[in-house]
Amino acid sequence: MATADHDPDAAPPADAGLFGLPTTPEEARLVIVPVPWDATTSYRPGTSRGPAAIRTASHQLDLYDADLGEPWRAGIAMLDVPSDVEEWNRAARADAEKIIEVGGRIGDDKALAEALARVNDAGARLNRHVYEQVDRYLRAGKLVGVLGGDHSVPFGAIARMAESHDAFGVLHVDAHSDLREAYEGFEWSHASIMFNVVRKIPQVRKLVQVGIRDFAKTEVDVVAREGGRVVVHHDAMLAERGFAGETWRDICDGIVAELPKLVYVSFDIDGLDPKLCPSTGTPVPGGLSFQQAAYLIKRVVQSGATIIGFDLNEVVPGPDGDEWDANVGARMLYKLCAWTLASRK
Numbered sequence: 450m451a452t453a454d455h456d457p458d459a460a461p462p463a464d465a466g467l468f469g470l471p472t473t474p475e476e477a478r479l480v481i482v483p484v485p486w487d488a489t490t491s492y493r494p495g496t497s498r499g500p501a502a503i504r505t506a507s508h509q510l511d512l513y514d515a516d517l518g519e520p521w522r523a524g525i526a527m528l529d530v531p532s533d534v535e536e537w538n539r540a541a542r543a544d545a546e547k548i549i550e551v552g553g554r555i556g557d558d559k560a561l562a563e564a565l566a567r568v569n570d571a572g573a574r575l576n577r578h579v580y581e582q583v584d585r586y587l588r589a590g591k592l593v594g595v596l597g598g599d600h601s602v603p604f605g606a607i608a609r610m611a612e613s614h615d616a617f618g619v620l621h622v623d624a625h626s627d628l629r630e631a632y633e634g635f636e637w638s639h640a641s642i643m644f645n646v647v648r649k650i651p652q653v654r655k656l657v658q659v660g661i662r663d664f665a666k667t668e669v670d671v672v673a674r675e676g677g678r679v680v681v682h683h684d685a686m687l688a689e690r691g692f693a694g695e696t697w698r699d700i701c702d703g704i705v706a707e708l709p710k711l712v713y714v715s716f717d718i719d720g721l722d723p724k725l726c727p728s729t730g731t732p733v734p735g736g737l738s739f740q741q742a743a744y745l746i747k748r749v750v751q752s753g754a755t756i757i758g759f760d761l762n763e764v765v766p767g768p769d770g771d772e773w774d775a776n777v778g779a780r781m782l783y784k785l786c787a788w789t790l791a792s793r794k
């Protein structure tokens with residue numbers, strides 16, 4: 450069945466694609482690349498199961514959007530969850546657990562040093578995989594979003610964006626700054642994604658972080674060293690401005706004004722209030738409401754900026770088949786898809 454014949458009011462079959470759509474990657478305008486990866490998750494693993502859980506939960510969504518009408522009609526499709534990546538992840542995770550157990554302090558233990566080297570190799574391989582997937586669909590003229598997996602996942606996607614765009618900004622919604630250098634020794638740690646982006650991708654002219662509420666002194670030092678290239682909107686400060694009477698609209702427009710006209714969105718679900726993502730790996734109290742986050746994305750597009758790509762990560766399905774985390778993740782994914790499509794009209 451073609452996208453145009455899809456009935457959004459009918460219950461989709463269990464084997465339907467993302468959002469219950471029949472759209473194939475070939476006919477889609479926007480392709481979602483699922484990456485089942487949580488090799489270096491330090492606290493609670495499970496985000497490797499995020500893409501499959503989000504696809505299942507997405508069948509429950511009503512697809513009419515109050516702002517944008519029927520964005521799905523443009524064609525949105527998610528690739529199959531790659532089983533080879535699942536296998537690399539299992540192997541890397543087994544090695545990583547030995548290192549996490551000793552808090553990354555491997556000393557002169559040769560076996561641990563070898564395990565660490567294998568984890569770092571696996572991270573580099575994952576980066577190549579994501580790069581190649583994104584490259585393939587960009588070359589086919591598609592828009593691309595990446596669905597993690599932990600927050601190490603999008604590095605290859607952002608690196609690929611840098612080949613198409615000399616200068617762009619990253620809007621980073623997260624509870625964490627992710628500016629740690631090789632956290633626990635893992636060069637490609639989920640907690641190091643933005644450190645790696647800032648260090649290795651000069652085309653990222655601006656990194657604007659929103660919702661940050663758990664960070665280390667070394668990360669504050671990275672922000673200072675970058676001298677304005679990295680802007681942090683701490684969750685507490687955003688809340689305080691609201692308490693003082695500033696509107697969320699004004700706050701969002703200030704955030705948007707800091708970004709270049711080309712924007713990549715990196716969205717960690719734990720940037721939201723943890724009641725919206727209780728199973729995520731590293732939850733922190735505070736955070737954005739769903740509507741605050743969706744409105745921020747909307748203001749980016751309404752400002753005239755273009756969303757060149759995005760990722761959504763750190764969604765962990767709940768225990769015993771609880772769908773809440775994946776339900777919220779599917780809804781945020783739909784918002785990201787819808788506004789990305791709208792910005793490219």
Ligand SMILES: [Mn+2]
Nearest residue numbers: 624625717719
């Ligand atoms: Mn985070």
